[in-house]
Amino acid sequence: MANDHGQRVASMFGRIAGWYDFLNHFLSLGLDILWRRRLVDHLELPRSRASRLLDLAAGTLDVSLEAAGRHPQCRVAAADFCLPMLVQGSGKLRARGVSTIAPVQADGRALPFADETFEAASIAFGIRNIKPRQEAYAELLRVLKPGGRLCILEFGSGKQRILGGIYNFYLNRLLPAIGRVFSKDDGAYRYLADTILEFPDAHTLAGELRSAGFERVYWEKLAFGIVVIHVGVKKA
Ligand SMILES: C[S@@+](CC[C@H](N)C(=O)[O-])C[C@H]1O[C@@H](n2cnc3c(N)ncnc32)[C@H](O)[C@@H]1O
Incomplete structure:
Protein backbone atom coordinates (compact mmCIF):
# COMPACT_ATOMS: atom_id res chain seq x y z
CA MET A 1 0.00 0.00 0.00
CA ALA A 2 1.51 3.36 -1.04
CA ASN A 3 2.28 5.83 1.78
CA ASP A 4 1.03 9.46 1.58
CA HIS A 5 4.06 10.54 -0.45
CA GLY A 6 3.51 7.56 -2.77
CA GLN A 7 -0.15 8.39 -3.28
CA ARG A 8 0.73 11.96 -4.27
CA VAL A 9 3.41 10.69 -6.69
CA ALA A 10 1.10 8.07 -8.24
CA SER A 11 -1.67 10.60 -8.75
CA MET A 12 0.76 13.11 -10.30
CA PHE A 13 2.05 10.54 -12.82
CA GLY A 14 -1.56 9.54 -13.47
CA ARG A 15 -2.32 13.13 -14.53
CA ILE A 16 0.60 13.37 -16.99
CA ALA A 17 0.61 9.74 -18.26
CA GLY A 18 -0.80 10.71 -21.69
CA TRP A 19 1.99 13.26 -22.25
CA TYR A 20 4.78 11.40 -20.52
CA ASP A 21 6.51 9.76 -23.50
CA PHE A 22 6.32 12.82 -25.75
CA LEU A 23 7.64 15.16 -23.05
CA ASN A 24 10.41 12.75 -22.09
CA HIS A 25 11.80 12.63 -25.61
CA PHE A 26 11.19 16.33 -26.27
CA LEU A 27 12.69 17.67 -23.02
CA SER A 28 15.77 15.41 -23.25
CA LEU A 29 16.22 16.00 -27.01
CA GLY A 30 15.82 12.23 -27.47
CA LEU A 31 18.81 11.43 -25.24
CA ASP A 32 16.57 9.48 -22.83
CA ILE A 33 16.39 6.71 -25.45
CA LEU A 34 20.19 6.33 -25.46
CA TRP A 35 20.33 6.46 -21.65
CA ARG A 36 17.82 3.60 -21.30
CA ARG A 37 19.79 1.60 -23.89
CA ARG A 38 22.95 2.04 -21.83
CA LEU A 39 21.06 0.99 -18.69
CA VAL A 40 20.09 -2.28 -20.39
CA ASP A 41 23.77 -2.86 -21.33
CA HIS A 42 24.63 -2.74 -17.62
CA LEU A 43 22.02 -5.39 -16.75
CA GLU A 44 24.24 -7.98 -18.50
CA LEU A 45 21.29 -10.28 -19.16
CA PRO A 46 22.24 -13.65 -20.66
CA ARG A 47 21.63 -13.85 -24.41
CA SER A 48 21.34 -17.60 -24.86
CA ARG A 49 19.30 -18.73 -21.87
CA ALA A 50 16.08 -17.76 -20.12
CA SER A 51 16.19 -15.03 -17.48
CA ARG A 52 13.92 -12.78 -15.46
CA LEU A 53 14.13 -9.02 -15.16
CA LEU A 54 12.23 -6.83 -12.73
CA ASP A 55 11.75 -3.36 -14.21
CA LEU A 56 10.64 -1.30 -11.22
CA ALA A 57 8.92 2.07 -11.65
CA ALA A 58 8.39 0.82 -15.19
CA GLY A 59 6.02 3.65 -16.13
CA THR A 60 5.16 3.46 -19.83
CA LEU A 61 7.48 0.44 -20.21
CA ASP A 62 10.34 1.90 -22.28
CA VAL A 63 13.08 0.11 -20.32
CA SER A 64 11.07 -3.12 -20.34
CA LEU A 65 10.64 -2.86 -24.11
CA GLU A 66 14.33 -2.15 -24.68
CA ALA A 67 15.32 -5.17 -22.56
CA ALA A 68 12.71 -7.49 -24.09
CA GLY A 69 13.66 -6.41 -27.62
CA ARG A 70 17.31 -7.26 -27.05
CA HIS A 71 16.75 -10.38 -24.95
CA PRO A 72 13.92 -12.46 -26.44
CA GLN A 73 14.42 -15.17 -23.80
CA CYS A 74 13.98 -12.74 -20.93
CA ARG A 75 10.65 -12.49 -19.08
CA VAL A 76 10.08 -8.99 -17.73
CA ALA A 77 7.93 -8.06 -14.75
CA ALA A 78 7.16 -4.36 -15.21
CA ALA A 79 6.09 -3.05 -11.82
CA ASP A 80 4.67 0.41 -11.13
CA PHE A 81 2.06 1.67 -8.72
CA CYS A 82 0.52 4.12 -11.21
CA LEU A 83 -2.08 2.32 -13.31
CA PRO A 84 -2.50 5.04 -16.02
CA THR A 117 13.20 -14.46 -8.36
CA PHE A 118 15.15 -12.21 -10.74
CA GLU A 119 18.57 -12.27 -12.45
CA ALA A 120 18.47 -8.48 -12.69
CA ALA A 121 16.47 -5.42 -11.72
CA SER A 122 16.29 -2.01 -13.35
CA ILE A 123 14.81 1.24 -12.16
CA ALA A 124 14.91 4.24 -14.48
CA PHE A 125 14.03 7.69 -13.18
CA GLY A 126 12.13 6.01 -10.37
CA ILE A 127 14.30 5.78 -7.25
CA ARG A 128 14.18 9.59 -6.85
CA ASN A 129 10.43 9.29 -6.33
CA ILE A 130 10.47 6.57 -3.69
CA LYS A 131 10.54 7.54 -0.02
CA PRO A 132 12.22 6.09 1.91
CA ARG A 133 14.60 4.74 -0.77
CA GLN A 134 15.97 2.18 1.74
CA GLU A 135 12.68 0.26 1.67
CA ALA A 136 12.96 -0.15 -2.11
CA TYR A 137 16.64 -1.21 -1.85
CA ALA A 138 15.68 -3.87 0.71
CA GLU A 139 12.90 -5.21 -1.52
CA LEU A 140 15.12 -5.19 -4.61
CA LEU A 141 17.83 -7.08 -2.75
CA ARG A 142 15.29 -9.61 -1.49
CA VAL A 143 13.82 -10.44 -4.93
CA LEU A 144 17.19 -10.62 -6.75
CA LYS A 145 18.92 -13.99 -7.08
CA PRO A 146 22.41 -14.27 -5.55
CA GLY A 147 24.77 -12.55 -8.00
CA GLY A 148 21.83 -10.57 -9.43
CA ARG A 149 22.43 -7.01 -10.63
CA LEU A 150 20.55 -3.87 -9.70
CA CYS A 151 20.95 -1.08 -12.28
CA ILE A 152 19.59 2.36 -11.51
CA LEU A 153 19.30 5.15 -14.08
CA GLU A 154 18.70 8.47 -12.40
CA PHE A 155 19.45 12.16 -12.71
CA GLY A 156 22.64 13.28 -11.00
CA SER A 157 22.33 15.76 -8.18
CA GLY A 158 20.98 19.07 -9.53
CA LYS A 159 23.26 20.87 -7.06
CA GLN A 160 26.30 20.46 -9.33
CA ARG A 161 26.81 23.13 -12.01
CA ILE A 162 26.84 21.53 -15.44
CA LEU A 163 27.86 23.16 -18.76
CA GLY A 164 28.64 26.45 -17.02
CA GLY A 165 25.16 26.58 -15.44
CA ILE A 166 23.22 26.25 -18.73
CA TYR A 167 21.81 22.89 -17.63
CA ASN A 168 20.84 24.31 -14.22
CA PHE A 169 18.98 27.21 -15.86
CA TYR A 170 17.21 24.75 -18.15
CA LEU A 171 16.31 22.47 -15.23
CA ASN A 172 15.05 25.13 -12.86
CA ARG A 173 13.45 27.64 -15.23
CA LEU A 174 12.75 26.30 -18.70
CA LEU A 175 11.76 22.71 -17.98
CA PRO A 176 8.93 23.45 -15.47
CA ALA A 177 7.55 26.10 -17.85
CA ILE A 178 7.61 23.86 -20.94
CA GLY A 179 6.18 20.94 -18.94
CA ARG A 180 3.35 23.14 -17.67
CA VAL A 181 2.40 24.34 -21.16
CA PHE A 182 2.14 20.83 -22.59
CA SER A 183 0.86 18.72 -19.72
CA LYS A 184 -1.26 21.54 -18.23
CA ASP A 185 0.04 20.34 -14.87
CA ASP A 186 1.45 23.10 -12.73
CA GLY A 187 3.23 20.91 -10.22
CA ALA A 188 4.58 17.91 -12.10
CA TYR A 189 7.59 19.45 -13.84
CA ARG A 190 8.37 21.74 -10.86
CA TYR A 191 8.38 18.51 -8.81
CA LEU A 192 10.84 17.01 -11.32
CA ALA A 193 13.26 19.94 -10.93
CA ASP A 194 12.90 20.00 -7.12
CA THR A 195 13.55 16.27 -6.69
CA ILE A 196 16.64 16.47 -8.93
CA LEU A 197 17.93 19.35 -6.79
CA GLU A 198 17.39 17.34 -3.60
CA PHE A 199 18.83 14.12 -4.98
CA PRO A 200 22.18 12.91 -3.54
CA ASP A 201 25.39 12.87 -5.57
CA ALA A 202 26.84 9.63 -6.99
CA HIS A 203 29.19 9.01 -4.01
CA THR A 204 26.34 9.29 -1.53
CA LEU A 205 24.03 7.06 -3.53
CA ALA A 206 26.77 4.44 -3.87
CA GLY A 207 27.13 4.56 -0.07
CA GLU A 208 23.40 3.97 0.29
CA LEU A 209 23.61 0.90 -1.96
CA ARG A 210 26.53 -0.52 0.02
CA SER A 211 24.71 0.09 3.31
CA ALA A 212 21.67 -1.70 1.85
CA GLY A 213 23.85 -4.78 1.24
CA PHE A 214 24.86 -4.46 -2.41
CA GLU A 215 28.43 -5.28 -3.43
CA ARG A 216 30.69 -4.30 -6.35
CA VAL A 217 28.95 -0.93 -6.46
CA TYR A 218 30.00 1.44 -9.25
CA TRP A 219 28.52 4.18 -11.38
CA GLU A 220 28.81 5.65 -14.84
CA LYS A 221 28.05 9.30 -15.54
CA LEU A 222 26.35 10.14 -18.84
CA ALA A 223 25.86 13.53 -20.50
CA PHE A 224 28.33 15.39 -18.26
CA GLY A 225 26.70 13.88 -15.16
CA ILE A 226 23.16 15.03 -16.00
CA VAL A 227 22.25 11.38 -15.51
CA VAL A 228 24.09 8.56 -13.74
CA ILE A 229 23.81 4.78 -13.95
CA HIS A 230 24.45 3.06 -10.61
CA VAL A 231 25.12 -0.66 -10.40
CA GLY A 232 25.17 -2.94 -7.35
CA VAL A 233 25.38 -6.71 -7.19
CA LYS A 234 23.75 -9.06 -4.67
CA LYS A 235 26.30 -11.29 -2.91
CA ALA A 236 26.67 -14.56 -4.87
C1 LIG B 1 9.71 9.27 -14.14
S1 LIG B 1 8.74 7.82 -14.26
C2 LIG B 1 9.85 6.67 -14.98
C3 LIG B 1 9.17 5.65 -15.86
C4 LIG B 1 10.10 4.76 -16.68
N1 LIG B 1 10.95 3.94 -15.85
C5 LIG B 1 10.94 5.55 -17.66
O1 LIG B 1 12.13 5.30 -17.77
O2 LIG B 1 10.38 6.40 -18.35
C6 LIG B 1 8.68 7.30 -12.59
C7 LIG B 1 7.71 6.17 -12.36
O3 LIG B 1 7.95 5.69 -11.04
C8 LIG B 1 6.73 5.25 -10.51
N2 LIG B 1 6.88 5.14 -9.05
C9 LIG B 1 7.23 6.11 -8.20
N3 LIG B 1 7.27 5.63 -6.94
C10 LIG B 1 6.94 4.32 -7.02
C11 LIG B 1 6.81 3.29 -6.05
N4 LIG B 1 6.99 3.51 -4.75
N5 LIG B 1 6.47 2.05 -6.48
C12 LIG B 1 6.24 1.81 -7.80
N6 LIG B 1 6.34 2.75 -8.75
C13 LIG B 1 6.70 4.00 -8.37
C14 LIG B 1 5.74 6.32 -10.98
O4 LIG B 1 4.41 5.87 -10.92
C15 LIG B 1 6.23 6.56 -12.41
O5 LIG B 1 5.57 5.75 -13.34
Whole structure:
Protein backbone atom coordinates (compact mmCIF):
# COMPACT_ATOMS: atom_id res chain seq x y z
CA MET A 1 0.00 0.00 0.00
CA ALA A 2 1.51 3.36 -1.04
CA ASN A 3 2.28 5.83 1.78
CA ASP A 4 1.03 9.46 1.58
CA HIS A 5 4.06 10.54 -0.45
CA GLY A 6 3.51 7.56 -2.77
CA GLN A 7 -0.15 8.39 -3.28
CA ARG A 8 0.73 11.96 -4.27
CA VAL A 9 3.41 10.69 -6.69
CA ALA A 10 1.10 8.07 -8.24
CA SER A 11 -1.67 10.60 -8.75
CA MET A 12 0.76 13.11 -10.30
CA PHE A 13 2.05 10.54 -12.82
CA GLY A 14 -1.56 9.54 -13.47
CA ARG A 15 -2.32 13.13 -14.53
CA ILE A 16 0.60 13.37 -16.99
CA ALA A 17 0.61 9.74 -18.26
CA GLY A 18 -0.80 10.71 -21.69
CA TRP A 19 1.99 13.26 -22.25
CA TYR A 20 4.78 11.40 -20.52
CA ASP A 21 6.51 9.76 -23.50
CA PHE A 22 6.32 12.82 -25.75
CA LEU A 23 7.64 15.16 -23.05
CA ASN A 24 10.41 12.75 -22.09
CA HIS A 25 11.80 12.63 -25.61
CA PHE A 26 11.19 16.33 -26.27
CA LEU A 27 12.69 17.67 -23.02
CA SER A 28 15.77 15.41 -23.25
CA LEU A 29 16.22 16.00 -27.01
CA GLY A 30 15.82 12.23 -27.47
CA LEU A 31 18.81 11.43 -25.24
CA ASP A 32 16.57 9.48 -22.83
CA ILE A 33 16.39 6.71 -25.45
CA LEU A 34 20.19 6.33 -25.46
CA TRP A 35 20.33 6.46 -21.65
CA ARG A 36 17.82 3.60 -21.30
CA ARG A 37 19.79 1.60 -23.89
CA ARG A 38 22.95 2.04 -21.83
CA LEU A 39 21.06 0.99 -18.69
CA VAL A 40 20.09 -2.28 -20.39
CA ASP A 41 23.77 -2.86 -21.33
CA HIS A 42 24.63 -2.74 -17.62
CA LEU A 43 22.02 -5.39 -16.75
CA GLU A 44 24.24 -7.98 -18.50
CA LEU A 45 21.29 -10.28 -19.16
CA PRO A 46 22.24 -13.65 -20.66
CA ARG A 47 21.63 -13.85 -24.41
CA SER A 48 21.34 -17.60 -24.86
CA ARG A 49 19.30 -18.73 -21.87
CA ALA A 50 16.08 -17.76 -20.12
CA SER A 51 16.19 -15.03 -17.48
CA ARG A 52 13.92 -12.78 -15.46
CA LEU A 53 14.13 -9.02 -15.16
CA LEU A 54 12.23 -6.83 -12.73
CA ASP A 55 11.75 -3.36 -14.21
CA LEU A 56 10.64 -1.30 -11.22
CA ALA A 57 8.92 2.07 -11.65
CA ALA A 58 8.39 0.82 -15.19
CA GLY A 59 6.02 3.65 -16.13
CA THR A 60 5.16 3.46 -19.83
CA LEU A 61 7.48 0.44 -20.21
CA ASP A 62 10.34 1.90 -22.28
CA VAL A 63 13.08 0.11 -20.32
CA SER A 64 11.07 -3.12 -20.34
CA LEU A 65 10.64 -2.86 -24.11
CA GLU A 66 14.33 -2.15 -24.68
CA ALA A 67 15.32 -5.17 -22.56
CA ALA A 68 12.71 -7.49 -24.09
CA GLY A 69 13.66 -6.41 -27.62
CA ARG A 70 17.31 -7.26 -27.05
CA HIS A 71 16.75 -10.38 -24.95
CA PRO A 72 13.92 -12.46 -26.44
CA GLN A 73 14.42 -15.17 -23.80
CA CYS A 74 13.98 -12.74 -20.93
CA ARG A 75 10.65 -12.49 -19.08
CA VAL A 76 10.08 -8.99 -17.73
CA ALA A 77 7.93 -8.06 -14.75
CA ALA A 78 7.16 -4.36 -15.21
CA ALA A 79 6.09 -3.05 -11.82
CA ASP A 80 4.67 0.41 -11.13
CA PHE A 81 2.06 1.67 -8.72
CA CYS A 82 0.52 4.12 -11.21
CA LEU A 83 -2.08 2.32 -13.31
CA PRO A 84 -2.50 5.04 -16.02
CA MET A 85 1.27 4.85 -16.76
CA LEU A 86 1.07 1.05 -17.11
CA VAL A 87 -2.03 1.40 -19.31
CA GLN A 88 -0.11 3.71 -21.67
CA GLY A 89 2.71 1.16 -21.76
CA SER A 90 0.33 -1.75 -22.35
CA GLY A 91 -0.88 0.02 -25.51
CA LYS A 92 2.70 -0.17 -26.80
CA LEU A 93 2.89 -3.90 -25.97
CA ARG A 94 -0.28 -4.55 -27.99
CA ALA A 95 0.86 -2.34 -30.89
CA ARG A 96 4.22 -4.17 -31.09
CA GLY A 97 2.86 -7.65 -30.35
CA VAL A 98 5.15 -8.12 -27.33
CA SER A 99 4.13 -10.95 -24.99
CA THR A 100 7.22 -11.29 -22.78
CA ILE A 101 6.46 -8.27 -20.56
CA ALA A 102 3.93 -8.52 -17.74
CA PRO A 103 2.80 -5.17 -16.29
CA VAL A 104 2.14 -5.45 -12.54
CA GLN A 105 0.63 -2.74 -10.37
CA ALA A 106 2.82 -2.73 -7.27
CA ASP A 107 4.62 -0.46 -4.84
CA GLY A 108 8.42 -0.78 -4.96
CA ARG A 109 8.43 -0.74 -1.15
CA ALA A 110 6.41 -3.99 -0.95
CA LEU A 111 6.97 -6.11 -4.04
CA PRO A 112 4.60 -9.02 -4.74
CA PHE A 113 7.40 -11.41 -5.76
CA ALA A 114 9.07 -14.32 -4.00
CA ASP A 115 12.63 -14.05 -2.67
CA GLU A 116 15.41 -14.64 -5.24
CA THR A 117 13.20 -14.46 -8.36
CA PHE A 118 15.15 -12.21 -10.74
CA GLU A 119 18.57 -12.27 -12.45
CA ALA A 120 18.47 -8.48 -12.69
CA ALA A 121 16.47 -5.42 -11.72
CA SER A 122 16.29 -2.01 -13.35
CA ILE A 123 14.81 1.24 -12.16
CA ALA A 124 14.91 4.24 -14.48
CA PHE A 125 14.03 7.69 -13.18
CA GLY A 126 12.13 6.01 -10.37
CA ILE A 127 14.30 5.78 -7.25
CA ARG A 128 14.18 9.59 -6.85
CA ASN A 129 10.43 9.29 -6.33
CA ILE A 130 10.47 6.57 -3.69
CA LYS A 131 10.54 7.54 -0.02
CA PRO A 132 12.22 6.09 1.91
CA ARG A 133 14.60 4.74 -0.77
CA GLN A 134 15.97 2.18 1.74
CA GLU A 135 12.68 0.26 1.67
CA ALA A 136 12.96 -0.15 -2.11
CA TYR A 137 16.64 -1.21 -1.85
CA ALA A 138 15.68 -3.87 0.71
CA GLU A 139 12.90 -5.21 -1.52
CA LEU A 140 15.12 -5.19 -4.61
CA LEU A 141 17.83 -7.08 -2.75
CA ARG A 142 15.29 -9.61 -1.49
CA VAL A 143 13.82 -10.44 -4.93
CA LEU A 144 17.19 -10.62 -6.75
CA LYS A 145 18.92 -13.99 -7.08
CA PRO A 146 22.41 -14.27 -5.55
CA GLY A 147 24.77 -12.55 -8.00
CA GLY A 148 21.83 -10.57 -9.43
CA ARG A 149 22.43 -7.01 -10.63
CA LEU A 150 20.55 -3.87 -9.70
CA CYS A 151 20.95 -1.08 -12.28
CA ILE A 152 19.59 2.36 -11.51
CA LEU A 153 19.30 5.15 -14.08
CA GLU A 154 18.70 8.47 -12.40
CA PHE A 155 19.45 12.16 -12.71
CA GLY A 156 22.64 13.28 -11.00
CA SER A 157 22.33 15.76 -8.18
CA GLY A 158 20.98 19.07 -9.53
CA LYS A 159 23.26 20.87 -7.06
CA GLN A 160 26.30 20.46 -9.33
CA ARG A 161 26.81 23.13 -12.01
CA ILE A 162 26.84 21.53 -15.44
CA LEU A 163 27.86 23.16 -18.76
CA GLY A 164 28.64 26.45 -17.02
CA GLY A 165 25.16 26.58 -15.44
CA ILE A 166 23.22 26.25 -18.73
CA TYR A 167 21.81 22.89 -17.63
CA ASN A 168 20.84 24.31 -14.22
CA PHE A 169 18.98 27.21 -15.86
CA TYR A 170 17.21 24.75 -18.15
CA LEU A 171 16.31 22.47 -15.23
CA ASN A 172 15.05 25.13 -12.86
CA ARG A 173 13.45 27.64 -15.23
CA LEU A 174 12.75 26.30 -18.70
CA LEU A 175 11.76 22.71 -17.98
CA PRO A 176 8.93 23.45 -15.47
CA ALA A 177 7.55 26.10 -17.85
CA ILE A 178 7.61 23.86 -20.94
CA GLY A 179 6.18 20.94 -18.94
CA ARG A 180 3.35 23.14 -17.67
CA VAL A 181 2.40 24.34 -21.16
CA PHE A 182 2.14 20.83 -22.59
CA SER A 183 0.86 18.72 -19.72
CA LYS A 184 -1.26 21.54 -18.23
CA ASP A 185 0.04 20.34 -14.87
CA ASP A 186 1.45 23.10 -12.73
CA GLY A 187 3.23 20.91 -10.22
CA ALA A 188 4.58 17.91 -12.10
CA TYR A 189 7.59 19.45 -13.84
CA ARG A 190 8.37 21.74 -10.86
CA TYR A 191 8.38 18.51 -8.81
CA LEU A 192 10.84 17.01 -11.32
CA ALA A 193 13.26 19.94 -10.93
CA ASP A 194 12.90 20.00 -7.12
CA THR A 195 13.55 16.27 -6.69
CA ILE A 196 16.64 16.47 -8.93
CA LEU A 197 17.93 19.35 -6.79
CA GLU A 198 17.39 17.34 -3.60
CA PHE A 199 18.83 14.12 -4.98
CA PRO A 200 22.18 12.91 -3.54
CA ASP A 201 25.39 12.87 -5.57
CA ALA A 202 26.84 9.63 -6.99
CA HIS A 203 29.19 9.01 -4.01
CA THR A 204 26.34 9.29 -1.53
CA LEU A 205 24.03 7.06 -3.53
CA ALA A 206 26.77 4.44 -3.87
CA GLY A 207 27.13 4.56 -0.07
CA GLU A 208 23.40 3.97 0.29
CA LEU A 209 23.61 0.90 -1.96
CA ARG A 210 26.53 -0.52 0.02
CA SER A 211 24.71 0.09 3.31
CA ALA A 212 21.67 -1.70 1.85
CA GLY A 213 23.85 -4.78 1.24
CA PHE A 214 24.86 -4.46 -2.41
CA GLU A 215 28.43 -5.28 -3.43
CA ARG A 216 30.69 -4.30 -6.35
CA VAL A 217 28.95 -0.93 -6.46
CA TYR A 218 30.00 1.44 -9.25
CA TRP A 219 28.52 4.18 -11.38
CA GLU A 220 28.81 5.65 -14.84
CA LYS A 221 28.05 9.30 -15.54
CA LEU A 222 26.35 10.14 -18.84
CA ALA A 223 25.86 13.53 -20.50
CA PHE A 224 28.33 15.39 -18.26
CA GLY A 225 26.70 13.88 -15.16
CA ILE A 226 23.16 15.03 -16.00
CA VAL A 227 22.25 11.38 -15.51
CA VAL A 228 24.09 8.56 -13.74
CA ILE A 229 23.81 4.78 -13.95
CA HIS A 230 24.45 3.06 -10.61
CA VAL A 231 25.12 -0.66 -10.40
CA GLY A 232 25.17 -2.94 -7.35
CA VAL A 233 25.38 -6.71 -7.19
CA LYS A 234 23.75 -9.06 -4.67
CA LYS A 235 26.30 -11.29 -2.91
CA ALA A 236 26.67 -14.56 -4.87
C1 LIG B 1 9.71 9.27 -14.14
S1 LIG B 1 8.74 7.82 -14.26
C2 LIG B 1 9.85 6.67 -14.98
C3 LIG B 1 9.17 5.65 -15.86
C4 LIG B 1 10.10 4.76 -16.68
N1 LIG B 1 10.95 3.94 -15.85
C5 LIG B 1 10.94 5.55 -17.66
O1 LIG B 1 12.13 5.30 -17.77
O2 LIG B 1 10.38 6.40 -18.35
C6 LIG B 1 8.68 7.30 -12.59
C7 LIG B 1 7.71 6.17 -12.36
O3 LIG B 1 7.95 5.69 -11.04
C8 LIG B 1 6.73 5.25 -10.51
N2 LIG B 1 6.88 5.14 -9.05
C9 LIG B 1 7.23 6.11 -8.20
N3 LIG B 1 7.27 5.63 -6.94
C10 LIG B 1 6.94 4.32 -7.02
C11 LIG B 1 6.81 3.29 -6.05
N4 LIG B 1 6.99 3.51 -4.75
N5 LIG B 1 6.47 2.05 -6.48
C12 LIG B 1 6.24 1.81 -7.80
N6 LIG B 1 6.34 2.75 -8.75
C13 LIG B 1 6.70 4.00 -8.37
C14 LIG B 1 5.74 6.32 -10.98
O4 LIG B 1 4.41 5.87 -10.92
C15 LIG B 1 6.23 6.56 -12.41
O5 LIG B 1 5.57 5.75 -13.34
